[in-house]
Amino acid sequence: xxxxxxxxxxxxxxxxxxxxxxxxxxxxxxxxxxxxxxxxxxxxxxxxxxxxxxxxxxxxxxxxxxxxxxxxxxxxxxxxxxxxxxxxxxxxxxxxxxxxxxxxxxxxxxxxxxxxxxxxxxxxxxxxxxxxxxxxxxxxxxxxxxxxxxxxxxxxxxxxxxxxxxxxxxxxxxxxxxxxxxxxxxxxxxxxxxxxxxxxxxxxxxxxxxxxxxxxxxxxxxxxxxxxxxxxxxxxxxxxxxxxxxxxxxxxxxxxxxxxxxxxxxxxxxxxxxxxxxxxxxxxxxxxxxxxxxxxxxxxxxxxxxxxxxxxxxxxxxxxxxxxxxxxxxxxxxxxxxxxxxxxxxxxxxxxxxxxxxxxxxxxxxxxxxxxxxxxxxxxxxxxxxxxxxxxxxxxxxxxxxxxxxxxxxxxxxxxxxxxxxxxxxxxxxxxxxxxxxxxxxxxxxxxxxxxxxxxxxxxxxxxxxxxxxxxxxxxxxxxxxxxxxxxxxxxxxxxxxxxxxxxxxxxxxxxxxxxxxxxxxxxxxxxxxxxxxxxxxxxxxxxxxxxxxxxxxxxxxxxxxxxxxxxxxxxxxxxxxxxxxxxxxxxxxxxxxxxxxxxxxxxxxxxxxxxxxxxxxxxxxxxxxxxxxxxxxxxxxxxxxxxxxxxxxxxxxxxxxxxxxxxxxxxxxxxxxxxxxxxxxxxxxxxxxxxxxxxxxxxxxxxxxxxxxxxxxxxxxxxxxxxxxxxxxxxxxxxxxxxxxxxxxxxxxxxxxxxxxxxxxxxxxxxxxxxxxxxxxxxxxxxxxxxxxxxxxxx
RNA sequence: GCUGGGGUGGCGGAAUUGGUAGACGCGCGGGACUUAAAAUCCCGUGGUAGCAAUACCGUGCGGGUUCGAUUCCCGCCCUCAGCACCA
Numbered sequence: 001x002x003x004x005x006x007x008x009x010x011x012x013x014x015x016x017x018x019x020x021x022x023x024x025x026x027x028x029x030x031x032x033x034x035x036x037x038x039x040x041x042x043x044x045x046x047x048x049x050x051x052x053x054x055x056x057x058x059x060x061x062x063x064x065x066x067x068x069x070x071x072x073x074x075x076x077x078x079x080x081x082x083x084x085x086x087x088x089x090x091x092x093x094x095x096x097x098x099x100x101x102x103x104x105x106x107x108x109x110x111x112x113x114x115x116x117x118x119x120x121x122x123x124x125x126x127x128x129x130x131x132x133x134x135x136x137x138x139x140x141x142x143x144x145x146x147x148x149x150x151x152x153x154x155x156x157x158x159x160x161x162x163x164x165x166x167x168x169x170x171x172x173x174x175x176x177x178x179x180x181x182x183x184x185x186x187x188x189x190x191x192x193x194x195x196x197x198x199x200x201x202x203x204x205x206x207x208x209x210x211x212x213x214x215x216x217x218x219x220x221x222x223x224x225x226x227x228x229x230x231x232x233x234x235x236x237x238x239x240x241x242x243x244x245x246x247x248x249x250x251x252x253x254x255x256x257x258x259x260x261x262x263x264x265x266x267x268x269x270x271x272x273x274x275x276x277x278x279x280x281x282x283x284x285x286x287x288x289x290x291x292x293x294x295x296x297x298x299x300x301x302x303x304x305x306x307x308x309x310x311x312x313x314x315x316x317x318x319x320x321x322x323x324x325x326x327x328x329x330x331x332x333x334x335x336x337x338x339x340x341x342x343x344x345x346x347x348x349x350x351x352x353x354x355x356x357x358x359x360x361x362x363x364x365x366x367x368x369x370x371x372x373x374x375x376x377x378x379x380x381x382x383x384x385x386x387x388x389x390x391x392x393x394x395x396x397x398x399x400x401x402x403x404x405x406x407x408x409x410x411x412x413x414x415x416x417x418x419x420x421x422x423x424x425x426x427x428x429x430x431x432x433x434x435x436x437x438x439x440x441x442x443x444x445x446x447x448x449x450x451x452x453x454x455x456x457x458x459x460x461x462x463x464x465x466x467x468x469x470x471x472x473x474x475x476x477x478x479x480x481x482x483x484x485x486x487x488x489x490x491x492x493x494x495x496x497x498x499x500x501x502x503x504x505x506x507x508x509x510x511x512x513x514x515x516x517x518x519x520x521x522x523x524x525x526x527x528x529x530x531x532x533x534x535x536x537x538x539x540x541x542x543x544x545x546x547x548x549x550x551x552x553x554x555x556x557x558x559x560x561x562x563x564x565x566x567x568x569x570x571x572x573x574x575x576x577x578x579x580x581x582x583x584x585x586x587x588x589x590x591x592x593x594x595x596x597x598x599x600x601x602x603x604x605x606x607x608x609x610x611x612x613x614x615x616x617x618x619x620x621x622x623x624x625x626x627x628x629x630x631x632x633x634x635x636x637x638x639x640x641x642x643x644x645x646x647x648x649x650x651x652x653x654x655x656x657x658x659x660x661x662x663x664x665x666x667x668x669x670x671x672x673x674x675x676x677x678x679x680x681x682x683x684x685x686x687x688x689x690x691x692x693x694x695x696x697x698x699x700x701x702x703x704x705x706x707x708x709x710x711x712x713x714x715x716x717x718x719x720x721x722x723x724x725x726x727x728x729x730x731x732x733x734x735x736x737x738x739x740x741x742x743x744x745x746x747x748x749x750x751x752x753x754x755x756x757x758x759x760x761x762x763x764x765x766x767x768x769x770x771x772x773x774x775x776x777x778x779x780x781x782x783x784x785x786x787x788x789x790x791x792x793x794x795x796x
Numbered sequence: 797g798c799u800g801g802g803g804u805g806g807c808g809g810a811a812u813u814g815g816u817a818g819a820c821g822c823g824c825g826g827g828a829c830u831u832a833a834a835a836u837c838c839c840g841u842g843g844u845a846g847c848a849a850u851a852c853c854g855u856g857c858g859g860g861u862u863c864g865a866u867u868c869c870c871g872c873c874c875u876c877a878g879c880a881c882c883a
Contacts, residue, residue, distance in 0.1 A: 215801095216800070216801090217799095217800055217801070217877080217878075220799070220800060220878080220879095221800095221878060221879085224799080224878075224879055224880095225879090227882060229882070229883080231883085247883080248882095248883065249883060250882095250883065251883080262883090302880095302881060304881085328881095329881090330881045330883095331881080331883075332881075332882065332883090334882090335882045335883075336882075336883065339883095340883045341883085342883085343883090347883070348797095348881090349881055349883075350883080352881095413882080413883095414882095415882055529877085529878095533878095603808090603809095603820085603821070604808070604809085605808065605809060606809085608801095609801095609802085609809095610876080611808070611809090612807095612808075614807080614808065614821095614822070616807095616821090616822050616823070617807095617808065617821065617822055619822085620820095620821050620822055621821080623821095623836095624821085626836095665808095665809075665810085665820090666809095666810070666811095666819085666820080668820080668821090669809090669810070669819065669820035669821075670819090670820080671820095672820055672821070673819075673820065676820090736816090738815075738816045739816095740815085740816085740863080740864070741863095742863070742864085743815090743862090743863055743864035743865095744864090745816055748816075769849090769850080780863090781863060782863090783815090783863055783864080785815055788815055788816090789815055789816075789864090791815080791863055791864065792863085793863045793864095
């Protein structure tokens with residue numbers, strides 16, 4: 001038989017599938033919420049270096065699932081598009097003086113070629129790129145929607161600024177104080193920027209996480225980021241002044257233990273009380289030093305520093321005690337009210353501060369010690385009307401007291417900040433806003449969208465948006481008016497792209513209501529765990545806004561989400577040019593073909609775990625592919641085998657369950673076992689062979705298609721039905737039962753599947769080796785696990 | 797420091813609700829084919845002892861529960877990731 005010519009055969013089918021548009025999405029009228037399946041591989045940035053093996057892992061796992069479900073009869077929507085706006089393309093353009101559009105289009109072409117070659121079954125007619133006017137028109141539309149709903153606004157604020165990229169960064173784009181993209185340390189800079197009021201949705205974004213089928217780690221990251229804290233806001237009056245100090249606390253129950261207060265260096269009350277503060281110069285000096293510290297410095301040095309405000313004291317509302325006030329930089333101005341009541345007995349930071357400054361420590365919860373803050377549970381003491389209560393009861397009672405006496409109320413705070421979306425860059429969607437002759441903001445009329453990005457722009461960074469200098473850009477607006485020249489953060493594009501796939505050519509809406517109702521939400525979403533927190537949060541936010549505006553009737557976009565693990569180089573290090581350990585999917589396909597690439601990546605280990613590439617392992621999978629090829633010579637149409645059929649049905653059951661569980665590595669192992677089984681057989685039952693091809697089809701679309709046709713089939717295997725297994729075929733007539741004595745394996749007996757427990761035990765006892773151990777004492781207990789084992793407990 | 801993963805042969809990794817630990821693949825050893833090599837095929841492969849049957853040990857460490865623990869509980873160690881003065 002001829003050798004398996006991988007590249008020839010794969011190319012043949014790739015062309016055929018494309019001609020036949022085999023993977024087109026079914027028509028809307030065939031689709032409903034019950035039969036639809038929306039499979040979404042995360043939007044890639046089309047980088048010049050081409051597809052990465054990590055991309056290949058995402059696309060393969062999505063594709064296996066999509067193909068399997070398609071064979072099961074689901075109406076599948078699977079599309080890949082491009083996150084084609086953004087900094088990397090612009091930076092590349094600046095460095096090499098090529099227009100980003102050119103770079104991107106070349107990269108998209110390359111990505112498309114590679115993904116097609118991998119045999120990923122996506123509907124290419126629906127593919128979109130975020131840099132296309134037909135796409136960013138709707139990105140701009142989303143901005144206007146936000147603006148109209150009072151969710152987009154301008155304000156001057158300290159922002160993260162990357163000097164290297166010459167642009168503003170959202171908090172989510174800063175990692176360890178550095179720019180996520182280029183690694184330059186982010187600076188703080190006061191600038192006027194556009195923001196989205198995502199904080200308005202903080203509570204819903206937090207609470208709705210519980211209804212999602214997402215990895216626990218991802219849900220936790222979102223929760224950490226949103227940072228919900230439930231507690232109370234309490235008002236402390238200042239002795240001899242009408243000023244008040246409001247604090248936020250999660251522990252209102254400990255209020256009787258509040259022995260001092262601390263305010264952030266930026267707190268406005270300092271200036272309001274400047275006449276009374278005897279050491280105002282010292283305080284101002286401390287504040288200005290603190291202001292110069294970067295976040296990183298504050299993190300590095302956690303030693304408590306602070307200065308007491310001489311001449312002013314606060315009054316604890318519950319007992320009227322006067323307590324000192326300090327300014328200290330461990331209290332952050334941006335969180336809560338920028339001031340705290342300090343309860344050193346029950347808060348570690350307050351404890352440390354109190355120790356350092358020799359302040360009073362009053363325990364109000366029983367069960368602590370003098371040497372550390374007791375932050376746990378206990379019974380209230382030294383607390384007047386709270387004495388004897390549990391912490392949770394005391395919290396409620398304190399809040400009731402505060403509300404009755406108008407000294408505070410229940411309060412929830414969040415760490416989440418509003419999302420900064422404007423960028424002083426060229427390669428992004430222009431913000432569709434105008435400034436009129438009075439410098440008042442005017443939204444661009446929806447009919448005038450898109451606000452086109454001009455081609456003839458000098459995109460060298462100056463710190464101001466390059467669009468400032470484009471004459472063409474400012475054409476067509478009333479005399480004396482000017483356009484907003486900032487562009488939108490690319491996160492805006494990726495927050496809604498999955499809606500565009502539903503209806504990519506619609507010029508009236510971002511997607512039709514019918515398409516939205518029928519396809520959404522996404523059933524299966526795979527993407528990386530790195531850098532994804534912001535994307536998921538923003539997408540959820542967009543979806544909730546659409547829901548509130550009545551465009552959709554669901555409020556979470558991604559029902560099910562999983563991460564792929566990182567694929568490491570052969571040296572177990574992250575793939576990088578620096579280590580020279582990069583594996584290029586195209587090279588793998590040149591060597592061994594797409595089926596091997598797909599199956600090897602799936603075989604490496606569990607989808608969600610990190611795993612290292614191994615060239616010998618890759619070869620092993622190729623060996624397996626060739627083994628399948630070789631088996632066809634043993635297939636006979638006029639031969640049937642009940643034994644083979646039984647194994648085939650077992651295979652169908654196992655693989656179906658594995659795909660549902662995303663346990664693709666064990667499916668491949670099972671395929672290998674099955675081919676080992678078949679290679680021991682002299683002849684292969686044609687029907688068994690076809691079943692084998694069918695279950696492998698989602699994993700290895702090329703070779704299965706070829707062999708399917710060679711076995712006499714006319715249509716594509718990928719349009720065939722997923723085989724159903726027959727449970728009755730799986731029943732064994734004879735089973736083997738493990739025999740243990742005192743929990744140790746001592747033998748094995750073969751019995752009829754319907755043998756009685758008594759018979760099995762009898763047989764077990766008579767096993768030669770078992771009998772030896774039974775003779776050592778007396779059987780005091782016999783355990784029989786049906787179909788599995790017998791264990792005799794023997795005592796001598 | 798807190799939170800969440802994870803520690804299983806030489807390596808990647810398998811093991812329904814506790815029930816034969818090490819499936820499958822790689823590597824390695826031996827053999828066949830070949831002038832030779834590659835490729836391919838066959839046999840073996842957790843450790844120790846033994847010709848073997850078999851025995852003992854073995855899932856990071858120390859305890860516990862159980863007839864029986866990779867799996868459950870308690871206390872540690874290591875490692876990866878996220879968060880980090882958030883009141």
